[in-house]
Amino acid sequence: DLQLTQSPSFLSASVGDRVTITCRASHGIYSYLAWYRQKPGKVPELLIYGASTLQSGVPSRFSGSGSGTDFTLTISSLQPEDFATYYCQHLNSYPVTFGGGTKVEIK
Amino acid sequence: EVQLVESGGGSVQPGRSLRLACEASGFTFNDYAMNWVRQVPGKGLEWVASITWNSGRKGYADSVKGRFTISRDNAKNSLYLQMNSLRPDDMAVYYCAKSLYHDILTGHDAFDFWGQGTMVTVSS
Numbered sequence: 001d002l003q004l005t006q007s008p009s010f011l012s013a014s015v016g017d018r019v020t021i022t023c024r025a026s027h028g029i030y031s032y033l034a035w036y037r038q039k040p041g042k043v044p045e046l047l048i049y050g051a052s053t054l055q056s057g058v059p060s061r062f063s064g065s066g067s068g069t070d071f072t073l074t075i076s077s078l079q080p081e082d083f084a085t086y087y088c089q090h091l092n093s094y095p096v097t098f099g100g101g102t103k104v105e106i107k
Numbered sequence: 108e109v110q111l112v113e114s115g116g117g118s119v120q121p122g123r124s125l126r127l128a129c130e131a132s133g134f135t136f137n138d139y140a141m142n143w144v145r146q147v148p149g150k151g152l153e154w155v156a157s158i159t160w161n162s163g164r165k166g167y168a169d170s171v172k173g174r175f176t177i178s179r180d181n182a183k184n185s186l187y188l189q190m191n192s193l194r195p196d197d198m199a200v201y202y203c204a205k206s207l208y209h210d211i212l213t214g215h216d217a218f219d220f221w222g223q224g225t226m227v228t229v230s231s
Contacts, residue, residue: 032214050214050217089218091215095166
């Protein structure tokens, strides 16, 4: 089965920082990758799909890039509500999988 | 407004069964694929199963294949997850999630709306 490896698992950052999270697939998945944010105690929210398409209503400080095996989620200027856990997800084939998550904490 | 409301969770002994339901509203249910995702509190997300708009294709995580069955009733705007032979490692919050498209494998799909989840506890 395809594996998704996110890095880092944890990161500490300050409001206003530029943050980059990476997701590596064990084999190529074209651009069939999505990113989610899960705030503490809340359900996941879709941020990006198709590797780089911003979901409607999501702030433009979020961007995604990559194709094949290497993907990135970038937050251009971290806001207080962005302290959360981020997950990547592939939808290339069954079984679908999520990455292990990246927890973004306040420095 | 899209709403997904899960029900059917609870506490059950190992080896027993539960049936989860998800009632959808605010969108044309039979146009979209639907999904179940679970999460052990404090842990990561785990995809469980997906079903296409017309029930023509279903997919399962290896961890539940042969024990869980996903189904839908488009006339009732409802999604189901029949869970048999439950194990302690099935204990989690189970979320119902709507897909962007009618089949998650058609391309750039993702899960754009999620329910609040229902807790399943498996313990003797």
